[in-house]
Amino acid sequence: MLEAISAMSSVMLDPYLLGLIFMTTIIGIIIGVLPGLGATTGAALLLPFTLTMTPVNAIAVLATLYVSATFAGSITAILINTPGTSAAAATTFDGFPLAQRGQAGRALGVAVVSSTIGGIFSVIILCLAAPMLARVAYEFRPPEYFALTIFGLSMLASVGAGGAVKNLIGGVFGVWLATIGAERVTSIERFMFGNYELYEGLSFVPVMIGLFAISELLVQSKNAHLVADMVTLKAVKLPTREDYKRIWKTIARSSGIGTFIGILPAEGATVASMIGYSEARRWSKNREEFGKGSVEGIAGAEAANNAATGGAMVPTMVLGIPGSGTTAIILVGLMVHGLRPGPYLFTEQVDTVYQIFGAMLVANIIFLGMGLYAAKLFARISLIPTAILWPIVFALSVIGAYSLAASLLDVWIALIFGVVGFFARRHGFSVAPIAVGLILGHMVEVNLQNSLKMFDGAWWMILAQPLALLFLVLSFLGLFGSQIVSMITKQGKSSDAKQDVN
Amino acid sequence: MRPFIVPGLLAVFSVVIIYLALQLKLSPPMIVGHSMQPRSFPIFLMVINLILIGILVWQVKQNPPDPIKLEGVTTWVSISMFAAFYLLTTYADFFIAIAVVMFVLCYSWGERRIHVAGLVSVVTPLSLFLLFDEVLKIRFPRGLITNWYYG
Numbered sequence: 236m237l238e239a240i241s242a243m244s245s246v247m248l249d250p251y252l253l254g255l256i257f258m259t260t261i262i263g264i265i266i267g268v269l270p271g272l273g274a275t276t277g278a279a280l281l282l283p284f285t286l287t288m289t290p291v292n293a294i295a296v297l298a299t300l301y302v303s304a305t306f307a308g309s310i311t312a313i314l315i316n317t318p319g320t321s322a323a324a325a326t327t328f329d330g331f332p333l334a335q336r337g338q339a340g341r342a343l344g345v346a347v348v349s350s351t352i353g354g355i356f357s358v359i360i361l362c363l364a365a366p367m368l369a370r371v372a373y374e375f376r377p378p379e380y381f382a383l384t385i386f387g388l389s390m391l392a393s394v395g396a397g398g399a400v401k402n403l404i405g406g407v408f409g410v411w412l413a414t415i416g417a418e419r420v421t422s423i424e425r426f427m428f429g430n431y432e433l434y435e436g437l438s439f440v441p442v443m444i445g446l447f448a449i450s451e452l453l454v455q456s457k458n459a460h461l462v463a464d465m466v467t468l469k470a471v472k473l474p475t476r477e478d479y480k481r482i483w484k485t486i487a488r489s490s491g492i493g494t495f496i497g498i499l500p501a502e503g504a505t506v507a508s509m510i511g512y513s514e515a516r517r518w519s520k521n522r523e524e525f526g527k528g529s530v531e532g533i534a535g536a537e538a539a540n541n542a543a544t545g546g547a548m549v550p551t552m553v554l555g556i557p558g559s560g561t562t563a564i565i566l567v568g569l570m571v572h573g574l575r576p577g578p579y580l581f582t583e584q585v586d587t588v589y590q591i592f593g594a595m596l597v598a599n600i601i602f603l604g605m606g607l608y609a610a611k612l613f614a615r616i617s618l619i620p621t622a623i624l625w626p627i628v629f630a631l632s633v634i635g636a637y638s639l640a641a642s643l644l645d646v647w648i649a650l651i652f653g654v655v656g657f658f659a660r661r662h663g664f665s666v667a668p669i670a671v672g673l674i675l676g677h678m679v680e681v682n683l684q685n686s687l688k689m690f691d692g693a694w695w696m697i698l699a700q701p702l703a704l705l706f707l708v709l710s711f712l713g714l715f716g717s718q719i720v721s722m723i724t725k726q727g728k729s730s731d732a733k734q735d736v737n
Numbered sequence: 738m739r740p741f742i743v744p745g746l747l748a749v750f751s752v753v754i755i756y757l758a759l760q761l762k763l764s765p766p767m768i769v770g771h772s773m774q775p776r777s778f779p780i781f782l783m784v785i786n787l788i789l790i791g792i793l794v795w796q797v798k799q800n801p802p803d804p805i806k807l808e809g810v811t812t813w814v815s816i817s818m819f820a821a822f823y824l825l826t827t828y829a830d831f832f833i834a835i836a837v838v839m840f841v842l843c844y845s846w847g848e849r850r851i852h853v854a855g856l857v858s859v860v861t862p863l864s865l866f867l868l869f870d871e872v873l874k875i876r877f878p879r880g881l882i883t884n885w886y887y888g
Contacts, residue, residue: 287873400793404747407786411754411779418775421764425775426757456812456846622846623857626839630861633822633835638875643826650819657816661805662743684772692771 239362242586243593246295255292256594259299260601266300267307268613269624272451273320274304275560275667279447280628282440282568283635290572291587295594297565302354302544302598305504306606307613309346309537314339314614322504322540325512329525329532336528340472345530346537347606348474349486353538354599356490357497357545362592364498365581368553372578377685378697382706384679387556389710390499391668399714402668405659409672410679412437419681432644439567441636441649442673446666447560448632449653452625454660473607474530482534485515493539497546497559504543504559511539545595552576552588555678560667563674571639739804740797748790751783758783814845830880835862 246252259281266277278297285293308323313330326346333342375383391406392399415426416436427433474482489511496507515535516525525532548565550556555576557563569576580588605613636649656666690696697703761776818838825834839858848854869875877883 284873398796400789400796404786404789404793407782407789411782411786414779414782420772421768421775423762423764423775425761425779426754453812453815456815457809620848622843622848623853625846626842626857627861629842630835630839630865634862634865634869637831637878638869638873641875641878643831643878646826647823650822654816654819661808663802680778683778687772688770690771 238585239366239589239592242589243362243596245586246590246593246597252292252295252590252594253597255288255296256299256597257601259296260303260598260605263300263303263598264307264310264602264605264609264613265616267304267320268311268616269619272624272628273308273322273561274301275564276447276451276628277304278561278564278568279440279443280631280635282443282564282571283638285568286571286639290569290574290584291590291594293572294565294568294574294587294591297568298548298591298595299598301561301565302541302595303602305544306347306350306354306537306541306602308540309350309533310343310606310610310614313342313346313533320504322508322543323536324505325508325536325540326533328512328536329527329529332526333528333530333533338528341474341478341530342528342533343606343610344472345474345478345482345533347603347610349482349489349534349537350541350606351599351603352486353490353493353540353542354544355596356538357494357542358592358596358599359545360494361545361548361595362589365549365553365588365592368549369578369581372553375578375702376700377682377689378700378703379706381679381682381686381697382700382703382710383554383556384675384682386706386710386713387550387554387675388672388679389713391671392714398663401664403714405664405666405668406672409669409674410676412442412669412673413676414680420684430644432642436677437648437673438639438645439673440571440639441645442652443564443567443670444632444636445649445652446656446670447564448628449649450656450660450666452628452632453653453657455621455625458621478530481521482531484518485531485534486538488514488518489535489538490542493542494546496539497543498549499546504540504547507543507546508536508540512536541599548592548595552580552591553578557671557674560670563667563670566674740801741794744790744794744797747793748787751786751790755780755783811845815842818842826878826880830882831878832862832866832880832882 266272277300281300285296305320305322308318308320309326312318312323312326313334316327316331318324318327330342388406391402415433417424417434492511492514493507512532512535515531516522519531547559547562551562551566557566566576574584632649633646636645639645659666686697687694758776758779763774818841822834822838825837836858840854843854843857866877
C-alpha cells in the first residue's frame, strides 16, 4: 500500500508529467466540448503522439484525456443542449433547462463538482479493487482466460448504439480481423492476399483511427451546416450549501453505480450516466423537477459518467478486457508500449500502474479548477465551424495512422475502416464492438488453442473448470437472460389467463 | 427487399471467408497436436456469424426498419476525396494530398472564404509535418515536396 501511495504521489513531484497532464486535460476538455469528437475519437487521434513518450507518460496522457473529455461533454450539454460526448446525453435533460432559466453557472458548478467526486471515488476504488482482482486473476489458466474473453465478447451485445445481434455480428467481425496475418503456432498465412506487411496482423492503431475518427468525420458531414445556439453564461458557481444538501446522496449513489457499471466489460459511461440519472429520479423527493432543471438530475448523470472512467480501467488493466471504446484504445496504448495488460502488470510494473492511477487522480483535480474557471472559454470552442474542424481531424487521422510504422498501408487501412465504420453505423451497427473484438480476438484464439492442448483436444473439459464455467454461464445469461425471463413471464401470464377462464 | 440487402451482403461475406479459409494449408498433426488447424477458428467464427445473420433476418422480418435516406452530396464528396487522396499520395506527395483534400473538404462542408480554407489546408499539414519531423523524428513518405525538403 505504501508503495502504491509513493508511486501515486511521485506524479505530483514530476513537473514534466504534471505539465503533460495539465496540457492533456486542456486538450481533453477541448475534445469533449466539440460535438462529435468524444473521448474515443480523441484518444485515437492522440495515440500516435504518445509513441515517443515513456510508457507511464503515454498511458497517463490517454487516461487523462479519457477522464477530462468525459467530463467536458457536460459543458456543451448544459450550454448548447448538445452533449459533447454520448456520456453527457443524460446531462442535457436537466442541465439545459436549468441554463435556460438563467442558471447556467449553477448547472455547470453542480456538474463539475459531481464529476470530480465521481471521478476521484472511482480512482480510489480502482486502486483498491484492481490489485485484489489481479490476485484472483493470477490463478487464471487458458480455459479461464478463454471463458473470460467469451464473457467480454458476450457483453458486447449491450455496448454502443446498435441492437444486440448487430453488436455481436460486429464483435465476431472484429475477432475475425484478428485472424488476419500469420497464425501463431503454424505460421500459415491467413487472409493476407500476398501482402507481407500484414504478416504480424492488422495494426490496431490505424483500425481504431479509421473506425472512430474517420467514420465520425463522415457521420458529421451530414451536420456540416448546423449552427449551435449558446445560452449566455456569466460565471460558473460552486454549489450552495442548499444544493449540497440536495445532491450529496445522489452523488454518492451515482459514484457507486458508475464505478460498478464501468467495471463490467463493455459497459461504459453512457449506460452509467443513464442509470445514474434514472436512479437519482427514482430516489428523489422532488421528482416533478426532473426534466425541468433539477440539480439532482445533473449530479446523478455527471457523477456516474465520470465514476465509470475509473471503473472501466479495472478490467482493462487487470484482465486485458476493455470496458469501452476509449479503454480499448488505452489497451492498445499499453501494448504498443510493451506493457502486458493483465495481472502480471501489478507485479512487474507496479510503479507504472500506480503512476497511471495517480495521473487520473490529478486529472480529476485539474479539471475541477478548469471547469470552474474556464468553462465559459471552452464552451466558445464548441462553436468552431465544422467546415474547419473536421478537415483538421482528417489531417490528424492520416498523419497519425502513418506515424505508427511510417507505413502508407496503415493510412489506407485507416481510410478503409473509416468508410466501413461509416456504412456500418449508417445501418445501425456500432463500431465499438468491432474494435473490442479485434483486441480480444487474439486472446480468444490463443487461449482456446492452449486449452485444447491442455486437455488433449477434449474441449468439454473447459466446462469442467469451475471459474471458466461461471464465466460461460454469465455469458449465456448475459445473452439470453432477458429472453428467458420474458418467456417465463409470458408463460406465467398465459397460465394465469387460462385459470381465469376456467 | 431493401432491408435484407445488408444481411445478404454479410452472409455473402461470411461464405467467402469460409471458402477462403478452406483454401488454407493444413498443418501437420505433429505441429498442431490436439489443438485447432489454422483454418478452424475463422470458419467457426463465420458459422457463428451466419447464425447471427439468420437471427437478424428474422428480426428484420418481424420489425422492418425505417428506410435509410441516401447520404447528401457532402458525404459522397468526402468519401470520394479519400480515393483522390490515395491517388495524390501515390503519384504526387503525401503533404500535397493532405492539403488538397483538406481544402476540398473545407469548401464542400460550407467554408466559402477561399483564403480561410486555403490557410487551414496549408497551415495544418505544415505544422503537423514540422511536429512529426522535428520533434517526433518521424519522416513523411517521399514525394515531390518531401524530396525537395529532405534533399
